Amino acid sequence: RGGIVTLSWHPWNPVTGENAWDSSGEAVKNVLRGGSQYRKFEGWLETVAAFINSLQTPGGQRIPVIFRPWHEMNGGWFWWGAKSCTAEEYINLFTFTHHKLVDQYRCNNIVWAWSPNLSDVKTEAAFMERYPGNQCVDLIGVDVYEFDNNDAAYSKNLKETLDVLVSVASKEHKLAALTETGCRGIGKKTDWFMNTLWPVLRQYKLSYVLFWRNDWQKPEEESYLPATGDKAAPDFKKWVDLKEVCTVKDIRKVK
Numbered sequence: 376r377g378g379i380v381t382l383s384w385h386p387w388n389p390v391t392g393e394n395a396w397d398s399s400g401e402a403v404k405n406v407l408r409g410g411s412q413y414r415k416f417e418g419w420l421e422t423v424a425a426f427i428n429s430l431q432t433p434g435g436q437r438i439p440v441i442f443r444p445w446h447e448m449n450g451g452w453f454w455w456g457a458k459s460c461t462a463e464e465y466i467n468l469f470t471f472t473h474h475k476l477v478d479q480y481r482c483n484n485i486v487w488a489w490s491p492n493l494s495d496v497k498t499e500a501a502f503m504e505r506y507p508g509n510q511c512v513d514l515i516g517v518d519v520y521e522f523d524n525n526d527a528a529y530s531k532n533l534k535e536t537l538d539v540l541v542s543v544a545s546k547e548h549k550l551a552a553l554t555e556t557g558c559r560g561i562g563k564k565t566d567w568f569m570n571t572l573w574p575v576l577r578q579y580k581l582s583y584v585l586f587w588r589n590d591w592q593k594p595e596e597e598s599y600l601p602a603t604g605d606k607a608a609p610d611f612k613k614w615v616d617l618k619e620v621c622t623v624k625d626i627r628k629v630k
Contacts (some may be wrong), residue, residue, distance in 0.1 A: 378476070378623040380430075381441040381554075382584060384423070388454045389415055396424065403460035403468050420472060424480035442476075442490035443554060446494050448505050449519055450492045462505050469507035490516035490554040493536050493612050516554030524560065525526065526571040533575045541579055545612045550582040557587045557599030564607045568614035592611050 387393065389412040390400030406416035430438045450464050451458035456466060470488070476482040489512045491502060506512070516614035518538045537553070539608075544551035558567050576584065590597035601607035615622060 376623050377626055379441065379583065379626075380438065381443060382427075382444065384442075384444045385453075386419060389419075390454075395454060398451060398454050400454070401459065402454040403464045407464065407467055409472065410507060412449045417475070420475045421480070424476050424482050427476065427482045427485060428480065430484065438482035439484050439486060441486045441488050441514065443516070445471055446488075446490045446554070447492035449501075454570055457505070459472050465505045466507045470511055473507070473511040486513045487511055488514040488516055488552070488554060490518055490552075493517065493519045493532055497535055497539060499539055499543050499605055509549070512547075512549060512550055514550040515540065515547065516552040517608055518555035518562060519553065520587070521558040521571075526558075526567065529558070530571055530575050533572075534578070537575065537581075541581075545624045553579070553584040555585055555587050559597075559599070560595070561607050562601050562605035563597055564610070566610050567607060568610050573614055573617070 385395040387395060388397040388399065388400060388402050388406050390402045391397050402412070404410055405412040407413065427440065428437070429438060431596060432438060437478065445455045445465070445468060446455065447453060448455055450456050453459070455465060457465075460468070476485065491505070500518075517536050519529070519533050519536050533556075541551050556572075558564060558571075561567060588597060588600070589598040589600055601611050614620060
């Protein structure tokens with residue numbers, strides 16, 4: 376369709392064999408050089424590289440993708456999060472991943488994205504505590520959600536966080552993006568996009584905004600964009616139709 380592909384990665388805990396949300400086992404330390412899971416992790420990166428290198432047009436031209444590994448690292452829920460590794464270990468994980476994919480496997484079609492979560496990133500120092508360095512990052516993002524049906528709190532959190540994001544991205548000469556967002560239970564809202572999200576977003580120049588998934592297995596818990604017939608659908612359509620908002624159909628017009 377001529378759109379832009381983003382890749383997130385939620386690898387299972389290499390130490391315990393549980394999913395990415397199992398933060399036990401000092402997994403980051405164990406996948407780095409000298410660790411018990413180093414060889415396994417090298418194999419994982421080889422698999423990722425093979426997939427990314429396979430993304431080509433029928434004529435063999437590589438398709439650029441935004442790759443966003445090791446996201447929300449300042450939170451405590453992932454095995455690469457702040458409760459499971461030091462800042463130095465995390466930075467080593469990110470830079471090692473970059474080295475393997477770019478230098479060894481020649482994945483030259485990656486736009487590298489790095490994105491903390493909202494929690495405790497209201498200062499630039501906190502936001503950048505685990506920044507892996509300009510040589511490994513092309514785009515800086517942040518993940519901000521509304522989980523509690525509190526529109527005012529979401530707007531406040533979003534503005535405060537985007538203030539920091541846009542500032543650090545400008546200083547580091549990187550693209551800025553809202554790499555994950557959404558309102559849980561969006562189907563029951565009637566004006567969230569136009570009256571909660573848009574008044575904040577319109578103040579910033581972001582490269583993209585990504586709404587999280589609609590999970591058909593857990594529609595009440597994991598639905599972030601309205602379906603046809605939802606109360607939020609007309610409001611979402613109003614927002615999409617704004618001239619300032621670009622979707623896939625607008626990309627060719629911009630070019």
